[in-house]
Amino acid sequence: MKSVLTVENVSAAYRKDQVLTDVSFQIKQGTLTSIVGPNGAGKSTLLKVLLDLIPSITGKVTFFGEKYKTAKSKIGYVPQRGSVDWDFPTNALDVVTMGQYGKIGWLKWPQKEHKQKALAALREMKMEGFAHRQISQLSGGQQQRVFLARALAQDADLYFLDEPLAGVDATTEKAIMETLKMLKESGKTVMxxxxxxxxxxxxxxxxxxxxxxxxxxxxxxxxxxxxxxxKAYGGTLHWMGEKR
Structure with a gap:
Protein backbone atom coordinates (compact mmCIF):
# COMPACT_ATOMS: atom_id res chain seq x y z
CA MET A 1 0.00 0.00 0.00
CA LYS A 2 1.28 3.45 -0.89
CA SER A 3 1.45 6.31 1.59
CA VAL A 4 -1.23 8.98 1.23
CA LEU A 5 0.00 11.11 4.15
CA THR A 6 3.53 11.66 5.42
CA VAL A 7 4.14 13.76 8.53
CA GLU A 8 7.75 14.57 9.39
CA ASN A 9 8.92 16.21 12.63
CA VAL A 10 5.90 18.49 13.02
CA SER A 11 5.71 20.76 16.07
CA ALA A 12 3.03 23.34 16.91
CA ALA A 13 2.16 25.74 19.72
CA TYR A 14 -0.64 27.98 20.99
CA ARG A 15 1.03 31.22 22.02
CA LYS A 16 3.91 29.95 24.23
CA ASP A 17 2.40 26.52 25.00
CA GLN A 18 3.87 23.65 23.01
CA VAL A 19 0.99 21.48 21.80
CA LEU A 20 2.73 19.08 19.40
CA THR A 21 6.37 18.05 19.49
CA ASP A 22 8.29 16.26 16.75
CA VAL A 23 5.28 14.34 15.38
CA SER A 24 6.15 11.88 12.62
CA PHE A 25 4.11 9.11 10.98
CA GLN A 26 2.88 7.76 7.66
CA ILE A 27 -0.65 6.72 6.71
CA LYS A 28 -1.16 4.04 4.07
CA GLN A 29 -3.94 4.01 1.51
CA GLY A 30 -7.10 2.10 2.39
CA THR A 31 -6.69 2.22 6.17
CA LEU A 32 -9.14 3.27 8.88
CA THR A 33 -7.10 4.88 11.67
CA SER A 34 -8.21 6.16 15.07
CA ILE A 35 -6.29 8.97 16.77
CA VAL A 36 -6.56 8.48 20.53
CA GLY A 37 -5.00 10.10 23.56
CA PRO A 38 -5.89 11.99 26.75
CA ASN A 39 -7.51 15.42 26.87
CA GLY A 40 -4.98 18.03 25.81
CA ALA A 41 -2.92 15.52 23.83
CA GLY A 42 -3.18 17.61 20.65
CA LYS A 43 -5.51 15.35 18.64
CA SER A 44 -7.72 18.07 17.17
CA THR A 45 -4.73 20.38 16.85
CA LEU A 46 -2.96 17.74 14.78
CA LEU A 47 -5.80 17.67 12.24
CA LYS A 48 -5.86 21.47 12.05
CA VAL A 49 -2.10 21.63 11.51
CA LEU A 50 -2.30 19.00 8.77
CA LEU A 51 -5.06 20.97 7.04
CA ASP A 52 -3.26 24.35 7.31
CA LEU A 53 -5.88 25.69 9.72
CA ILE A 54 -3.15 26.26 12.33
CA PRO A 55 0.47 26.98 11.42
CA SER A 56 3.18 24.58 12.48
CA ILE A 57 6.49 25.70 14.00
CA THR A 58 8.58 23.05 12.30
CA GLY A 59 8.14 20.01 10.12
CA LYS A 60 6.79 18.91 6.77
CA VAL A 61 3.44 17.43 5.70
CA THR A 62 2.69 15.91 2.30
CA PHE A 63 -0.49 14.38 0.90
CA PHE A 64 -0.07 11.99 -2.02
CA GLY A 65 3.45 13.40 -2.32
CA GLU A 66 2.14 16.98 -2.60
CA LYS A 67 1.59 19.97 -0.34
CA TYR A 68 -1.90 20.52 1.07
CA LYS A 69 -2.67 23.44 -1.29
CA THR A 70 -2.16 21.17 -4.30
CA ALA A 71 -3.87 18.10 -2.85
CA LYS A 72 -6.81 19.68 -0.98
CA SER A 73 -9.40 18.62 -3.59
CA LYS A 74 -8.61 15.02 -2.59
CA ILE A 75 -9.16 15.67 1.13
CA GLY A 76 -12.40 15.76 3.14
CA TYR A 77 -12.77 17.14 6.67
CA VAL A 78 -15.54 16.80 9.25
CA PRO A 79 -14.87 19.15 12.20
CA GLN A 80 -16.16 18.74 15.73
CA ARG A 81 -19.88 19.43 15.83
CA GLY A 82 -19.38 22.00 18.59
CA SER A 83 -17.21 24.16 16.32
CA VAL A 84 -19.98 24.67 13.73
CA ASP A 85 -22.53 27.53 13.77
CA TRP A 86 -25.70 25.45 13.53
CA ASP A 87 -27.88 28.60 13.64
CA PHE A 88 -26.68 29.64 10.18
CA PRO A 89 -29.83 29.84 8.00
CA THR A 90 -29.36 26.99 5.55
CA ASN A 91 -30.83 23.54 5.00
CA ALA A 92 -29.22 20.10 4.97
CA LEU A 93 -29.14 19.84 1.17
CA ASP A 94 -27.27 23.13 0.81
CA VAL A 95 -24.75 22.11 3.47
CA VAL A 96 -24.02 18.86 1.64
CA THR A 97 -23.83 20.61 -1.74
CA MET A 98 -21.16 22.93 -0.27
CA GLY A 99 -18.89 19.91 -0.03
CA GLN A 100 -18.52 20.04 -3.82
CA TYR A 101 -17.60 23.72 -4.14
CA GLY A 102 -13.95 22.85 -4.60
CA LYS A 103 -14.95 21.23 -7.90
CA ILE A 104 -17.89 23.51 -8.77
CA GLY A 105 -15.93 26.71 -8.22
CA TRP A 106 -16.84 29.32 -5.57
CA LEU A 107 -18.20 31.84 -8.10
CA LYS A 108 -20.43 29.34 -9.90
CA TRP A 109 -23.91 28.05 -9.04
CA PRO A 110 -24.35 24.32 -8.34
CA GLN A 111 -25.93 22.46 -11.24
CA LYS A 112 -28.56 19.71 -11.21
CA GLU A 113 -25.91 16.97 -11.06
CA HIS A 114 -24.37 18.54 -7.95
CA LYS A 115 -27.74 18.58 -6.17
CA GLN A 116 -28.31 14.96 -7.22
CA LYS A 117 -24.94 13.96 -5.81
CA ALA A 118 -25.74 15.76 -2.57
CA LEU A 119 -29.10 13.96 -2.34
CA ALA A 120 -27.36 10.64 -2.94
CA ALA A 121 -24.97 11.38 -0.07
CA LEU A 122 -27.87 12.27 2.21
CA ARG A 123 -29.58 9.04 1.17
CA GLU A 124 -26.42 7.12 2.07
CA MET A 125 -26.64 8.59 5.58
CA LYS A 126 -30.43 7.94 5.73
CA MET A 127 -31.07 11.71 5.82
CA GLU A 128 -32.74 12.26 2.44
CA GLY A 129 -36.05 13.03 4.15
CA PHE A 130 -34.41 15.95 5.97
CA ALA A 131 -32.89 17.55 2.85
CA HIS A 132 -34.92 20.76 3.14
CA ARG A 133 -34.90 20.94 6.94
CA GLN A 134 -32.98 23.83 8.51
CA ILE A 135 -29.84 22.48 10.14
CA SER A 136 -30.72 24.23 13.41
CA GLN A 137 -33.83 22.03 13.60
CA LEU A 138 -31.86 18.77 13.43
CA SER A 139 -30.74 16.71 16.42
CA GLY A 140 -27.05 16.39 17.22
CA GLY A 141 -26.86 12.97 15.59
CA GLN A 142 -28.68 14.20 12.48
CA GLN A 143 -26.34 17.17 12.19
CA GLN A 144 -23.38 14.83 12.36
CA ARG A 145 -24.86 12.67 9.59
CA VAL A 146 -25.34 15.76 7.42
CA PHE A 147 -21.71 16.75 7.80
CA LEU A 148 -20.56 13.25 6.96
CA ALA A 149 -22.83 13.34 3.89
CA ARG A 150 -21.12 16.61 2.95
CA ALA A 151 -17.75 14.86 3.06
CA LEU A 152 -19.13 11.95 1.01
CA ALA A 153 -20.44 14.33 -1.67
CA GLN A 154 -16.94 15.73 -2.00
CA ASP A 155 -15.77 12.24 -3.10
CA ALA A 156 -12.35 12.68 -1.48
CA ASP A 157 -9.57 10.10 -1.28
CA LEU A 158 -8.53 10.94 2.29
CA TYR A 159 -10.96 11.86 5.08
CA PHE A 160 -10.33 13.46 8.48
CA LEU A 161 -13.09 13.37 11.11
CA ASP A 162 -12.80 15.06 14.49
CA GLU A 163 -14.81 13.13 17.13
CA PRO A 164 -17.71 12.16 14.81
CA LEU A 165 -19.11 9.73 17.41
CA ALA A 166 -19.12 12.15 20.35
CA GLY A 167 -22.60 12.62 21.78
CA VAL A 168 -24.48 10.66 19.12
CA ASP A 169 -27.02 7.89 19.72
CA ALA A 170 -26.26 4.21 19.09
CA THR A 171 -28.11 4.17 15.76
CA THR A 172 -26.13 7.14 14.43
CA GLU A 173 -22.86 5.66 15.70
CA LYS A 174 -23.59 2.44 13.83
CA ALA A 175 -24.51 4.33 10.64
CA ILE A 176 -21.35 6.43 10.77
CA MET A 177 -19.08 3.44 11.33
CA GLU A 178 -20.75 1.48 8.52
CA THR A 179 -20.08 4.41 6.20
CA LEU A 180 -16.45 4.76 7.27
CA LYS A 181 -15.85 1.04 6.77
CA MET A 182 -17.50 1.26 3.34
CA LEU A 183 -15.10 4.08 2.43
CA LYS A 184 -12.14 1.98 3.56
CA GLU A 185 -13.33 -1.03 1.57
CA SER A 186 -13.60 1.14 -1.55
CA GLY A 187 -9.93 2.14 -1.21
CA LYS A 188 -10.40 5.45 0.57
CA THR A 189 -8.32 6.38 3.63
CA VAL A 190 -9.91 7.62 6.86
CA MET A 191 -8.46 9.15 10.04
CA LYS A 231 2.49 5.51 27.99
CA ALA A 232 -0.11 7.66 26.26
CA TYR A 233 -2.33 8.25 29.27
CA GLY A 234 0.34 8.34 31.95
CA GLY A 235 -1.09 5.54 34.11
CA THR A 236 -3.09 2.32 34.20
CA LEU A 237 -6.71 2.47 33.03
CA HIS A 238 -8.34 0.01 35.42
CA TRP A 239 -11.54 -0.29 33.42
CA MET A 240 -9.59 -1.85 30.55
CA GLY A 241 -9.73 -5.08 32.55
CA GLU A 242 -7.53 -7.81 31.16
CA LYS A 243 -6.33 -5.71 28.23
CA ARG A 244 -3.04 -7.24 27.10
Whole structure:
Protein backbone atom coordinates (compact mmCIF):
# COMPACT_ATOMS: atom_id res chain seq x y z
CA MET A 1 0.00 0.00 0.00
CA LYS A 2 1.28 3.45 -0.89
CA SER A 3 1.45 6.31 1.59
CA VAL A 4 -1.23 8.98 1.23
CA LEU A 5 0.00 11.11 4.15
CA THR A 6 3.53 11.66 5.42
CA VAL A 7 4.14 13.76 8.53
CA GLU A 8 7.75 14.57 9.39
CA ASN A 9 8.92 16.21 12.63
CA VAL A 10 5.90 18.49 13.02
CA SER A 11 5.71 20.76 16.07
CA ALA A 12 3.03 23.34 16.91
CA ALA A 13 2.16 25.74 19.72
CA TYR A 14 -0.64 27.98 20.99
CA ARG A 15 1.03 31.22 22.02
CA LYS A 16 3.91 29.95 24.23
CA ASP A 17 2.40 26.52 25.00
CA GLN A 18 3.87 23.65 23.01
CA VAL A 19 0.99 21.48 21.80
CA LEU A 20 2.73 19.08 19.40
CA THR A 21 6.37 18.05 19.49
CA ASP A 22 8.29 16.26 16.75
CA VAL A 23 5.28 14.34 15.38
CA SER A 24 6.15 11.88 12.62
CA PHE A 25 4.11 9.11 10.98
CA GLN A 26 2.88 7.76 7.66
CA ILE A 27 -0.65 6.72 6.71
CA LYS A 28 -1.16 4.04 4.07
CA GLN A 29 -3.94 4.01 1.51
CA GLY A 30 -7.10 2.10 2.39
CA THR A 31 -6.69 2.22 6.17
CA LEU A 32 -9.14 3.27 8.88
CA THR A 33 -7.10 4.88 11.67
CA SER A 34 -8.21 6.16 15.07
CA ILE A 35 -6.29 8.97 16.77
CA VAL A 36 -6.56 8.48 20.53
CA GLY A 37 -5.00 10.10 23.56
CA PRO A 38 -5.89 11.99 26.75
CA ASN A 39 -7.51 15.42 26.87
CA GLY A 40 -4.98 18.03 25.81
CA ALA A 41 -2.92 15.52 23.83
CA GLY A 42 -3.18 17.61 20.65
CA LYS A 43 -5.51 15.35 18.64
CA SER A 44 -7.72 18.07 17.17
CA THR A 45 -4.73 20.38 16.85
CA LEU A 46 -2.96 17.74 14.78
CA LEU A 47 -5.80 17.67 12.24
CA LYS A 48 -5.86 21.47 12.05
CA VAL A 49 -2.10 21.63 11.51
CA LEU A 50 -2.30 19.00 8.77
CA LEU A 51 -5.06 20.97 7.04
CA ASP A 52 -3.26 24.35 7.31
CA LEU A 53 -5.88 25.69 9.72
CA ILE A 54 -3.15 26.26 12.33
CA PRO A 55 0.47 26.98 11.42
CA SER A 56 3.18 24.58 12.48
CA ILE A 57 6.49 25.70 14.00
CA THR A 58 8.58 23.05 12.30
CA GLY A 59 8.14 20.01 10.12
CA LYS A 60 6.79 18.91 6.77
CA VAL A 61 3.44 17.43 5.70
CA THR A 62 2.69 15.91 2.30
CA PHE A 63 -0.49 14.38 0.90
CA PHE A 64 -0.07 11.99 -2.02
CA GLY A 65 3.45 13.40 -2.32
CA GLU A 66 2.14 16.98 -2.60
CA LYS A 67 1.59 19.97 -0.34
CA TYR A 68 -1.90 20.52 1.07
CA LYS A 69 -2.67 23.44 -1.29
CA THR A 70 -2.16 21.17 -4.30
CA ALA A 71 -3.87 18.10 -2.85
CA LYS A 72 -6.81 19.68 -0.98
CA SER A 73 -9.40 18.62 -3.59
CA LYS A 74 -8.61 15.02 -2.59
CA ILE A 75 -9.16 15.67 1.13
CA GLY A 76 -12.40 15.76 3.14
CA TYR A 77 -12.77 17.14 6.67
CA VAL A 78 -15.54 16.80 9.25
CA PRO A 79 -14.87 19.15 12.20
CA GLN A 80 -16.16 18.74 15.73
CA ARG A 81 -19.88 19.43 15.83
CA GLY A 82 -19.38 22.00 18.59
CA SER A 83 -17.21 24.16 16.32
CA VAL A 84 -19.98 24.67 13.73
CA ASP A 85 -22.53 27.53 13.77
CA TRP A 86 -25.70 25.45 13.53
CA ASP A 87 -27.88 28.60 13.64
CA PHE A 88 -26.68 29.64 10.18
CA PRO A 89 -29.83 29.84 8.00
CA THR A 90 -29.36 26.99 5.55
CA ASN A 91 -30.83 23.54 5.00
CA ALA A 92 -29.22 20.10 4.97
CA LEU A 93 -29.14 19.84 1.17
CA ASP A 94 -27.27 23.13 0.81
CA VAL A 95 -24.75 22.11 3.47
CA VAL A 96 -24.02 18.86 1.64
CA THR A 97 -23.83 20.61 -1.74
CA MET A 98 -21.16 22.93 -0.27
CA GLY A 99 -18.89 19.91 -0.03
CA GLN A 100 -18.52 20.04 -3.82
CA TYR A 101 -17.60 23.72 -4.14
CA GLY A 102 -13.95 22.85 -4.60
CA LYS A 103 -14.95 21.23 -7.90
CA ILE A 104 -17.89 23.51 -8.77
CA GLY A 105 -15.93 26.71 -8.22
CA TRP A 106 -16.84 29.32 -5.57
CA LEU A 107 -18.20 31.84 -8.10
CA LYS A 108 -20.43 29.34 -9.90
CA TRP A 109 -23.91 28.05 -9.04
CA PRO A 110 -24.35 24.32 -8.34
CA GLN A 111 -25.93 22.46 -11.24
CA LYS A 112 -28.56 19.71 -11.21
CA GLU A 113 -25.91 16.97 -11.06
CA HIS A 114 -24.37 18.54 -7.95
CA LYS A 115 -27.74 18.58 -6.17
CA GLN A 116 -28.31 14.96 -7.22
CA LYS A 117 -24.94 13.96 -5.81
CA ALA A 118 -25.74 15.76 -2.57
CA LEU A 119 -29.10 13.96 -2.34
CA ALA A 120 -27.36 10.64 -2.94
CA ALA A 121 -24.97 11.38 -0.07
CA LEU A 122 -27.87 12.27 2.21
CA ARG A 123 -29.58 9.04 1.17
CA GLU A 124 -26.42 7.12 2.07
CA MET A 125 -26.64 8.59 5.58
CA LYS A 126 -30.43 7.94 5.73
CA MET A 127 -31.07 11.71 5.82
CA GLU A 128 -32.74 12.26 2.44
CA GLY A 129 -36.05 13.03 4.15
CA PHE A 130 -34.41 15.95 5.97
CA ALA A 131 -32.89 17.55 2.85
CA HIS A 132 -34.92 20.76 3.14
CA ARG A 133 -34.90 20.94 6.94
CA GLN A 134 -32.98 23.83 8.51
CA ILE A 135 -29.84 22.48 10.14
CA SER A 136 -30.72 24.23 13.41
CA GLN A 137 -33.83 22.03 13.60
CA LEU A 138 -31.86 18.77 13.43
CA SER A 139 -30.74 16.71 16.42
CA GLY A 140 -27.05 16.39 17.22
CA GLY A 141 -26.86 12.97 15.59
CA GLN A 142 -28.68 14.20 12.48
CA GLN A 143 -26.34 17.17 12.19
CA GLN A 144 -23.38 14.83 12.36
CA ARG A 145 -24.86 12.67 9.59
CA VAL A 146 -25.34 15.76 7.42
CA PHE A 147 -21.71 16.75 7.80
CA LEU A 148 -20.56 13.25 6.96
CA ALA A 149 -22.83 13.34 3.89
CA ARG A 150 -21.12 16.61 2.95
CA ALA A 151 -17.75 14.86 3.06
CA LEU A 152 -19.13 11.95 1.01
CA ALA A 153 -20.44 14.33 -1.67
CA GLN A 154 -16.94 15.73 -2.00
CA ASP A 155 -15.77 12.24 -3.10
CA ALA A 156 -12.35 12.68 -1.48
CA ASP A 157 -9.57 10.10 -1.28
CA LEU A 158 -8.53 10.94 2.29
CA TYR A 159 -10.96 11.86 5.08
CA PHE A 160 -10.33 13.46 8.48
CA LEU A 161 -13.09 13.37 11.11
CA ASP A 162 -12.80 15.06 14.49
CA GLU A 163 -14.81 13.13 17.13
CA PRO A 164 -17.71 12.16 14.81
CA LEU A 165 -19.11 9.73 17.41
CA ALA A 166 -19.12 12.15 20.35
CA GLY A 167 -22.60 12.62 21.78
CA VAL A 168 -24.48 10.66 19.12
CA ASP A 169 -27.02 7.89 19.72
CA ALA A 170 -26.26 4.21 19.09
CA THR A 171 -28.11 4.17 15.76
CA THR A 172 -26.13 7.14 14.43
CA GLU A 173 -22.86 5.66 15.70
CA LYS A 174 -23.59 2.44 13.83
CA ALA A 175 -24.51 4.33 10.64
CA ILE A 176 -21.35 6.43 10.77
CA MET A 177 -19.08 3.44 11.33
CA GLU A 178 -20.75 1.48 8.52
CA THR A 179 -20.08 4.41 6.20
CA LEU A 180 -16.45 4.76 7.27
CA LYS A 181 -15.85 1.04 6.77
CA MET A 182 -17.50 1.26 3.34
CA LEU A 183 -15.10 4.08 2.43
CA LYS A 184 -12.14 1.98 3.56
CA GLU A 185 -13.33 -1.03 1.57
CA SER A 186 -13.60 1.14 -1.55
CA GLY A 187 -9.93 2.14 -1.21
CA LYS A 188 -10.40 5.45 0.57
CA THR A 189 -8.32 6.38 3.63
CA VAL A 190 -9.91 7.62 6.86
CA MET A 191 -8.46 9.15 10.04
CA UNK A 192 -10.75 9.69 13.03
CA UNK A 193 -10.18 11.44 16.36
CA UNK A 194 -11.84 8.98 18.74
CA UNK A 195 -12.56 9.07 22.48
CA UNK A 196 -13.91 5.60 23.36
CA UNK A 197 -11.00 3.26 24.03
CA UNK A 198 -13.31 0.26 24.39
CA UNK A 199 -14.26 0.35 20.70
CA UNK A 200 -10.87 1.11 19.15
CA UNK A 201 -10.07 -2.44 18.06
CA UNK A 202 -13.64 -3.18 17.00
CA UNK A 203 -13.94 -0.07 14.81
CA UNK A 204 -10.43 0.64 13.49
CA UNK A 205 -7.73 -1.43 11.83
CA UNK A 206 -4.99 1.08 12.75
CA UNK A 207 -4.41 3.32 15.75
CA UNK A 208 -2.28 6.39 16.38
CA UNK A 209 -1.67 6.93 20.11
CA UNK A 210 -0.85 10.57 20.69
CA UNK A 211 0.19 12.67 23.67
CA UNK A 212 1.79 15.78 22.18
CA UNK A 213 4.03 13.39 20.26
CA UNK A 214 3.43 9.97 18.72
CA UNK A 215 3.50 7.29 21.40
CA UNK A 216 2.78 4.41 19.03
CA UNK A 217 1.29 3.87 15.58
CA UNK A 218 0.38 0.74 13.67
CA UNK A 219 -2.19 -2.05 13.26
CA UNK A 220 -4.63 -1.96 16.18
CA UNK A 221 -4.15 -5.58 17.21
CA UNK A 222 -0.41 -5.00 17.58
CA UNK A 223 -0.29 -1.39 18.76
CA UNK A 224 -3.27 -0.93 21.06
CA UNK A 225 -1.60 -2.63 24.02
CA UNK A 226 -1.72 -1.99 27.77
CA UNK A 227 1.86 -0.74 27.73
CA UNK A 228 1.24 1.77 24.92
CA UNK A 229 -2.02 2.94 26.48
CA UNK A 230 -0.19 3.50 29.78
CA LYS A 231 2.49 5.51 27.99
CA ALA A 232 -0.11 7.66 26.26
CA TYR A 233 -2.33 8.25 29.27
CA GLY A 234 0.34 8.34 31.95
CA GLY A 235 -1.09 5.54 34.11
CA THR A 236 -3.09 2.32 34.20
CA LEU A 237 -6.71 2.47 33.03
CA HIS A 238 -8.34 0.01 35.42
CA TRP A 239 -11.54 -0.29 33.42
CA MET A 240 -9.59 -1.85 30.55
CA GLY A 241 -9.73 -5.08 32.55
CA GLU A 242 -7.53 -7.81 31.16
CA LYS A 243 -6.33 -5.71 28.23
CA ARG A 244 -3.04 -7.24 27.10
Missing amino acids: VVHHDLQTVEEYFDHVLLLNKTVIAHGPSHLTFTRENIR
